[in-house]
Amino acid sequence: MDNIRVLVVDDDKEIAAAISKLLRLEGYEAIEAHTGKEALDRLKDEEFKLIIMDIMMPELDGLSATIRIRDKWNIPIIMLSAKSEDTDKILGLSIGADDYVTKPFNPQELMARVKSQIRRFTTLGAQGQSRNGTMIVVGGLTLNTEAKELFVDGEATRLTPTEYRIIELLMRNAGVVYSADQIYERVWEEQPYSVENTVMVHIRRIREKIEINPREPKYLKVVWGIGYKIEKL
Numbered sequence: 391m392d393n394i395r396v397l398v399v400d401d402d403k404e405i406a407a408a409i410s411k412l413l414r415l416e417g418y419e420a421i422e423a424h425t426g427k428e429a430l431d432r433l434k435d436e437e438f439k440l441i442i443m444d445i446m447m448p449e450l451d452g453l454s455a456t457i458r459i460r461d462k463w464n465i466p467i468i469m470l471s472a473k474s475e476d477t478d479k480i481l482g483l484s485i486g487a488d489d490y491v492t493k494p495f496n497p498q499e500l501m502a503r504v505k506s507q508i509r510r511f512t513t514l515g516a517q518g519q520s521r522n523g524t525m526i527v528v529g530g531l532t533l534n535t536e537a538k539e540l541f542v543d544g545e546a547t548r549l550t551p552t553e554y555r556i557i558e559l560l561m562r563n564a565g566v567v568y569s570a571d572q573i574y575e576r577v578w579e580e581q582p583y584s585v586e587n588t589v590m591v592h593i594r595r596i597r598e599k600i601e602i603n604p605r606e607p608k609y610l611k612v613v614w615g616i617g618y619k620i621e622k623l
Contacts, residue, residue, distance in 0.1 A: 416504075569616060
């Protein structure tokens with residue numbers, strides 16, 4: 391696992407150190423930051439495959455830092471918070487986080503999520519891809535599965551790694567309806583448990599990026615009580 395570097399961002403130095411130790415035991419390189427601002431400075435100088443981001447921090451909190459990160463980078467982000475309310479989880483996901491773990495966390499669960507995010511990000515090959523990959527076309531949507539790029543009416547659209555995996559699943563199977571559990575199982579590669587809100591937030595973010603009017607979607611449709619699909623045009 392050489393050069394797989396993870397940025398651990400938490401103002402509680404003991405928690406940051408504990409997470410870093412877990413990562414190193416799994417063979418990853420862990421770099422710590424203790425404020426959102428410090429995390430942004432680190433990202434300017436070093437390459438990371440994953441960010442583990444606490445929400446409550448001084449100088450720049452995790453939510454604000456995530457918004458700024460998403461302006462420039464598509465690195466997967468796992469949010470950490472002592473709060474377990476769904477509203478906090480949904481807020482973190484809605485601004486671009488890929489996953490969410492509540493403190494106190496189970497070390498095995500955290501590492502499973504870390505491995506899942508890194509595996510998917512590495513599989514995506516977010517950098518240096520050829521633009522001559524296989525194309526999936528649905529109406530005005532064009533997905534280059536080699537370059538891992540989505541074009542909407544010819545214009546490139548920035549997606550997070552999780553958003554890409556969802557849109558690829560649905561576009562490859564246009565017209566097929568997937569439940570939230572099925573999407574979660576295929577994209578997150580974990581057994582689903584109370585995942586409706588998590589999937590729903592990602593679906594909403596994708597709609598905002600691909601639809602002219604997200605309230606009246608042309609492509610990404612809800613089949614009420616069943617799930618989601620990309621309309622076969």
